[in-house]
Amino acid sequence: xxxxxxxxxxxxxxxxxxxxxxxxxxxxxxxxxxxxxxxxxxxxxxxxxxxxxxxxxxxxxxxxxxxxxxxxxxxxxxxxxxxxxxxxxxxxxxxxxxxxxxxxxxxxxxxxxxxxxxxxxxxxxxxxxxxxxxxxxxxxxxxxxxxxxxxxxxxxxxxxxxxxxxxxxxxxxxxxxxxxxxxxxxxxxxxxxxxxxxxxxxxxxxxxxxxxxxxxxxxxx
Amino acid sequence: xxxxxxxxxxxxxxxxxxxxxxxxxxxxxxxxxxxxxxxxxxxxxxxxxxxxxxxxxxxxxxxxxxxxxxxxxxxxxxxxxxxxxxxxxxxxxxxxxxxxxxxxxxxxxxxxxxxxxxxxxxxxxxxxxxxxxxxxxxxxxxxxxxxxxxxxxxxxxxxxxxxxxxxxxxxxxxxxxxxxxxxxxxxxxxxxxxxxxxxxxxxxxxxxxxxxxxxxxxxx
Numbered sequence: 001x002x003x004x005x006x007x008x009x010x011x012x013x014x015x016x017x018x019x020x021x022x023x024x025x026x027x028x029x030x031x032x033x034x035x036x037x038x039x040x041x042x043x044x045x046x047x048x049x050x051x052x053x054x055x056x057x058x059x060x061x062x063x064x065x066x067x068x069x070x071x072x073x074x075x076x077x078x079x080x081x082x083x084x085x086x087x088x089x090x091x092x093x094x095x096x097x098x099x100x101x102x103x104x105x106x107x108x109x110x111x112x113x114x115x116x117x118x119x120x121x122x123x124x125x126x127x128x129x130x131x132x133x134x135x136x137x138x139x140x141x142x143x144x145x146x147x148x149x150x151x152x153x154x155x156x157x158x159x160x161x162x163x164x165x166x167x168x169x170x171x172x173x174x175x176x177x178x179x180x181x182x183x184x185x186x187x188x189x190x191x192x193x194x195x196x197x198x199x200x201x202x203x204x205x206x207x208x209x210x211x212x213x214x215x216x217x218x219x220x221x
Numbered sequence: 222x223x224x225x226x227x228x229x230x231x232x233x234x235x236x237x238x239x240x241x242x243x244x245x246x247x248x249x250x251x252x253x254x255x256x257x258x259x260x261x262x263x264x265x266x267x268x269x270x271x272x273x274x275x276x277x278x279x280x281x282x283x284x285x286x287x288x289x290x291x292x293x294x295x296x297x298x299x300x301x302x303x304x305x306x307x308x309x310x311x312x313x314x315x316x317x318x319x320x321x322x323x324x325x326x327x328x329x330x331x332x333x334x335x336x337x338x339x340x341x342x343x344x345x346x347x348x349x350x351x352x353x354x355x356x357x358x359x360x361x362x363x364x365x366x367x368x369x370x371x372x373x374x375x376x377x378x379x380x381x382x383x384x385x386x387x388x389x390x391x392x393x394x395x396x397x398x399x400x401x402x403x404x405x406x407x408x409x410x411x412x413x414x415x416x417x418x419x420x421x422x423x424x425x426x427x428x429x430x431x432x433x434x435x436x437x438x439x440x441x
Contacts, residue, residue: 127386142437143437147390150430158396
């Protein structure tokens, strides 16, 4: 139990987010109205995704240094978990866009960035699938993971400067920090971010354990 | 072979010699550009909208570049690569391939621009900027695609993989290139130095990454 206190924190914070997120008062904003509550679910997804993808990158670098196959398992499972929260972020964002901008998908820099992230990591999985030999697959996909992550960061840094954006925090639109996120929202938003990130990490550790068990079963047969 | 520069020099000479020996590969890729442009000419007739002209030009060049660079590692047999590894350092191999491919892509993009202006029309107002963009673009395409080609050649179905691996990570480069060449077409009074700097910056990052990461790719 001593080692697992953070799982308790994750559950408590996420439960608190769901209950408080739907029940607490939110400031009345012209277009957003009640959809502003989506802030507690949509934004933490992207924070969780970037965190877990950074874990994936870190273990890919570690693999290239030490050639320990365990790092490869961790890196690939982290990427899988990152895709899971990424898709959840896309879905929540899409629903939010439908009710505020009037369309499921708009040509916007932030949305394009999200789509490119998805494409990069789906390509990473296809690359992994197309190499049979284990050590070779680990090495080649680690190289691609590092290469792609750096290009992704460049992309996310450059694109927002090139175009205007509808998305809050870009192209002259105020981010939520400016005035929308008042102190009651902060009281839910920060626990929400911590809770979702911890929950994502938990899912990721479970995936890693499951994959290790699966490998053991395969090699014992 | 001794220093890095000597190795690179020899390896580039080797690439050019091999290319000259079987010219069909080079003429094949040049013909690819010409026929793609002819197809778009027949479908579009002439293009007068700058943004469409620009987008079509870069899409043609993108596909042609992928085809041109894809073969740079796939054509190497295992024995030939092994022999190469005993002679040269990995850094020399990747840098020589990148330099050779950028020469190839520069020729390719020059031909593309020429044929494209003859058939589809020419809307460029600021030639120095456009040519500079084209040069930096060829260099960036070549370094990125060379690295991706090295990755893809290690897999089983390498040609499909080449496209799906390179498209998403090429986006930052392509967006900056399209923006810059649009400026050149519109003939803006002042050059947007920020974009040029970003373009150079992307090129430097790609080459630095290839320099560091390639040695993990080639050892079997």
